[in-house]
Structure formats: C-alpha cells, structure tokens
Amino acid sequence: MNLRRLLGLDAKDEAIEEDPTPVGRDAFTKVAPYYDQLMAAVPYRSWVDYVESILRRLGHEPTEVLDLCCGTGQVGSEMARRGYDVAGIDIAERMVRCCYCREPKLPAAVMDAQEPGLREHSLDLVVSLYDSLNYIIDDEGLQNCFLGIGRALRPGGLMIFDLNTERALRIGLFTQNNLGSNEPLAYQWESQWDDKRKLCRVDMKFRWRGPGEKVQFTETHYERAWSEDEIREMVARAGMEILRVYDAYTFREPRMLSNRIYYVVRRLRVE
Ligand SMILES: C[S@@+](CC[C@H](N)C(=O)[O-])C[C@H]1O[C@@H](n2cnc3c(N)ncnc32)[C@H](O)[C@@H]1O
Structure with a gap:
C-alpha cells in the first residue's frame, strides 16, 4: 500500500507562475455581500467559546481586543456581545462595511495587517480566526504583521490565531462545491498546490440563485502554508513567544492529520 497516498500526502504539485492578486482587490471583494450567507453554517459562537476556554486556562482576562482580518465582523461582534471592548481591521473595504450592518456593530477600519498602524501597548488580546493569516503569503508581510501586533499588545497580552496546515492546503480541501444543495449561493472551487512556494491557489466560481437578480462572479484566493x-x-523577532499550539478546537498538540491549528502567542514583558 502507498502510505503517502493513504494519508493524503501525495497531492499533485503544480507550479503557480503568476504573482498572486492582492486580497481586497480581487479576493473578498465580489463575495463580500454574500459572505455571511456563505458562512451560514460556520459555528462562530463555538469558536469564541473555544477562544474563551483558552483564555480561562491561561488566566488571561482581556478587556481591549482586536479582531485582526475581521472580515464581516462575526467573531468581533460576538466578542462585543460578551462584553469585550472590540474593534476590527481588514484590508477588504467591502468586508469592513458589513461590520457596521451587524448587531452589535463592530467598529472596524480598512487596514493592511502587513502594516498595522496601531497604538503602542493598547491591546490585551488580538484574535485572528478562519485562516486569515494564511492569506499573507510572503515572509516580509507576515513578519511586519507580527511586529505591528507585538508593538500594539501590552506586555503579557495574547494573540490567538488559527492557520490552515500545509496538509490542508496540499490535499485540496478547498476543491469543493455545493452544487447539489439548495443553498442560494452556489459555489464551485478548484485548488492547486505549489509545493516549492508552499502556496495554494483557489479559483472560486459563485452563482447567486436566491431571490432577486441572478449574479455570477469569480474570485481567486491564495493561501500560504506556514x-x-x-x-x-x-x-x-516581534518580542513575542508561542505559549501553546493546539489541534483546532481541542487542547491537544497538532497531529500529522491536523488541518487547522491554533497558536497562542504572548507579548513578552520588557525587563
Ligand atoms: C477567510 S476570511 C476570514 C474573515 C474573518 N476573520 C472570519 O472569521 O469570518 C479572511 C479575511 O482576511 C482578510 N485579509 C487577508 N489579507 C489581509 C491583510 N493583508 N490585511 C488585512 N486583512 C486581510 C480578508 O479580507 C478576509 O476578510
């Protein structure tokens, strides 16, 4: 038996030659008005429960929280409902606009996480969920993101984020569709993996078949495995340390078959 194939490690490797299109100019622009519909089944409340259980385990009681790459604000708004003082930033303007349409509204700004202009020592907690940081695809960009977050966190403050693992991107979890369902937003996605660049390209086709005007559009997303x-x-390098790494939604260490992992990072205290 081919063990690599059995474990889903033999995915096709195809070079991605082009420069990825920036998020906000293509990705998360046309899909923004439909994003919440697309995510209707995503258990955001349970995700916030999980974040809170991590905070309890570590005895961290944050007040001021940033939802980094907040999208339409589902996580930040849920945290605001639970009493945290939350704001969001995201690079895609049309996603940010949606943050003001929810209840409670999430105050949010259009900002590139690769150059976060945030006040020094102003935050107790930064959360960034749903593989948002996989969308930062070059070393300098992600390093600058951590440098900015490291400055904005108070000493002892935490950053909690999830990432798709290399395995998840490699085995084509993004190749999927819901064409057999009755969902009003039909989608068909095809992914490609470039092993050298550790880059996954996903060509996404969407068709709105709910009430009102029929709309079709495409987006191309790129995610990097870190x-x-x-x-x-x-x-x-950003003055922080990894405190915990979890197989998502558990308190176990990641395994070979983990598709999503959570990082808990702490801002070091300055001596
Ligand atoms: C998969 S969505 C997740 C959104 C949100 N965190 C959630 O849980 O629904 C990824 C988000 O990351 C944002 N994003 C990607 N690259 C970014 C960057 N460089 N700066 C800020 N936001 C970015 C996208 O615009 C998008 O809203």
Missing part, C-alpha cells in the same frame, strides 16, 4: 518553526522565529 510551518511552526517559521511562526516561532517571526513572533520571537
């Missing part, structure tokens, strides 16, 4: 060693080095 290893734990890369994350460890980058956060260290």
Whole structure:
C-alpha cells in the first residue's frame, strides 16, 4: 500500500507562475455581500467559546481586543456581545462595511495587517480566526504583521490565531462545491498546490440563485502554508513567544492529520 497516498500526502504539485492578486482587490471583494450567507453554517459562537476556554486556562482576562482580518465582523461582534471592548481591521473595504450592518456593530477600519498602524501597548488580546493569516503569503508581510501586533499588545497580552496546515492546503480541501444543495449561493472551487512556494491557489466560481437578480462572479484566493518553526522565529523577532499550539478546537498538540491549528502567542514583558 502507498502510505503517502493513504494519508493524503501525495497531492499533485503544480507550479503557480503568476504573482498572486492582492486580497481586497480581487479576493473578498465580489463575495463580500454574500459572505455571511456563505458562512451560514460556520459555528462562530463555538469558536469564541473555544477562544474563551483558552483564555480561562491561561488566566488571561482581556478587556481591549482586536479582531485582526475581521472580515464581516462575526467573531468581533460576538466578542462585543460578551462584553469585550472590540474593534476590527481588514484590508477588504467591502468586508469592513458589513461590520457596521451587524448587531452589535463592530467598529472596524480598512487596514493592511502587513502594516498595522496601531497604538503602542493598547491591546490585551488580538484574535485572528478562519485562516486569515494564511492569506499573507510572503515572509516580509507576515513578519511586519507580527511586529505591528507585538508593538500594539501590552506586555503579557495574547494573540490567538488559527492557520490552515500545509496538509490542508496540499490535499485540496478547498476543491469543493455545493452544487447539489439548495443553498442560494452556489459555489464551485478548484485548488492547486505549489509545493516549492508552499502556496495554494483557489479559483472560486459563485452563482447567486436566491431571490432577486441572478449574479455570477469569480474570485481567486491564495493561501500560504506556514510551518511552526517559521511562526516561532517571526513572533520571537516581534518580542513575542508561542505559549501553546493546539489541534483546532481541542487542547491537544497538532497531529500529522491536523488541518487547522491554533497558536497562542504572548507579548513578552520588557525587563
Ligand atoms: C477567510 S476570511 C476570514 C474573515 C474573518 N476573520 C472570519 O472569521 O469570518 C479572511 C479575511 O482576511 C482578510 N485579509 C487577508 N489579507 C489581509 C491583510 N493583508 N490585511 C488585512 N486583512 C486581510 C480578508 O479580507 C478576509 O476578510
């Protein structure tokens, strides 16, 4: 038996030659008005429960929270409902606009996470969920993101984020469709994996078949796989340290078959 195939590690490797299109100019622009519909089944409340259980385990009681790459604000708004003082930033203007349409509204700004202009020592917690940081695809960009977050966190403050693992991107979890369902937003996605660049390209086709005008559009998304060693080095350069790495929604260490992992990072205290 081919063990690599059995474990889903033999995915097709295809070079991605082009420069990825920036998020906000293509990705998350046309889909923004339909994003919440697309995510209707995503258990955002449970995700916030999980974040809170991590905070309890670590005895961290944040007040001021940033939802980094907040999208339409589902996580930040849920945290605001639970009493945190939350704001969001995201690069895609049309996603940010949606943050003001929800209840409670999430105050949010259009800002590139690769150049976060945030006040020094102003935050107790930064959360960034749903593989948002996989969308930062070059070393300098992710390093600058951590540097900015490291400055904005108070000493002892935490950053909690999830990432799709290399395995998830490699085995084509993004190749999927819902064409057999009755969902008003039909989608068909095809992914491609470039092993050398550790880059996954997803060509997404959408068709709105709900009430009102029929609309069709496409978007192309790129996600980069980041290893734990890369994350460890980058956060260290930003004055932070990895406290925990979890197989998502558990308190276990990641395994070979983990598709999503959570990082808990702490801003070091300045001596
Ligand atoms: C998969 S969505 C997740 C959104 C949100 N965190 C959620 O849980 O629904 C990824 C988000 O990351 C944002 N994003 C990607 N690259 C970014 C960057 N460089 N700066 C800020 N936001 C970015 C996108 O615009 C998009 O809203």
